[in-house]
Amino acid sequence: MIGESPHPAVGLDDVIHQRVRLGVLVMLAEIPECAFSTLRDELRLTDGNLNRHVQVLADAGLVTVNKGYAANRPRTWLKLTPAGRRALRAELLALEQLTARLKSAGLDDPAT
Amino acid sequence: MIGESPHPAVGLDDVIHQRVRLGVLVMLAEIPECAFSTLRDELRLTDGNLNRHVQVLADAGLVTVNKGYAANRPRTWLKLTPAGRRALRAELLALEQLTARLKSAGLDDPAT
Numbered sequence: 001m002i003g004e005s006p007h008p009a010v011g012l013d014d015v016i017h018q019r020v021r022l023g024v025l026v027m028l029a030e031i032p033e034c035a036f037s038t039l040r041d042e043l044r045l046t047d048g049n050l051n052r053h054v055q056v057l058a059d060a061g062l063v064t065v066n067k068g069y070a071a072n073r074p075r076t077w078l079k080l081t082p083a084g085r086r087a088l089r090a091e092l093l094a095l096e097q098l099t100a101r102l103k104s105a106g107l108d109d110p111a112t
Numbered sequence: 113m114i115g116e117s118p119h120p121a122v123g124l125d126d127v128i129h130q131r132v133r134l135g136v137l138v139m140l141a142e143i144p145e146c147a148f149s150t151l152r153d154e155l156r157l158t159d160g161n162l163n164r165h166v167q168v169l170a171d172a173g174l175v176t177v178n179k180g181y182a183a184n185r186p187r188t189w190l191k192l193t194p195a196g197r198r199a200l201r202a203e204l205l206a207l208e209q210l211t212a213r214l215k216s217a218g219l220d221d222p223a224t
Contacts, residue, residue, distance in 0.1 A: 009135025023121025
């Protein structure tokens with residue numbers, strides 16, 4: 001179990017792996033152009049908390065933020081960039097390696 | 113895709129999900145009693161960084177820390193508590209839901 005290749009946790013990127021940001025990125029993978037308010041409500045966040053994390057993702061070039069109007073009300077939409085999609089794919093691979101190791105260790109068996 | 117049940121990211125716990133701590137917990141699931149130095153080397157951490165995260169895990173009751181000697185040198189071992197094992201099992205379930213959603217969204221296909 002200890003070998004030459006690095007542990008899958010070594011490859012995790014804090015920008016993407018962080019709980020709230022990972023939730024945002026997973027939702028943007030599912031909803032190509034998603035309203036800020038939808039993300040906020042689905043992920044049970046406040047405007048301020050979501051805003052802070054969106055800023056980190058935008059600064060890293062992983063999402064784009066577009067402001068506009070819907071039914072005469074200002075609205076913000078988010079979208080995954082190609083770099084965001086690549087980063088999320090790398091996170092998916094790392095998470096699959098981690099879950100595989102946890103299952104090998106018997107963690108999916110409630111009796112252990 | 114938007115429904116009554118909360119998004120799987122909502123259930124993630126920062127104490128367990130954080131990159132370094134998740135790496136520690138996964139290794140402790142694999143190696144029941146693991147030396148501090150093994151964790152540090154496998155996870156490519158400094159003593160100080162690992163120490164900080166071990167403290168968070170110990171304060172949360174997820175790991176126990178035992179100090180002793182091996183070959184006349186002081187040594188520290190870490191062990192998952194039953195609560196740590198339960199918390200890690202909950203994280204495993206959440207990660208499996210997240211990876212399943214990413215795969216449904218086509219994220220495992222490099223062509224997308």
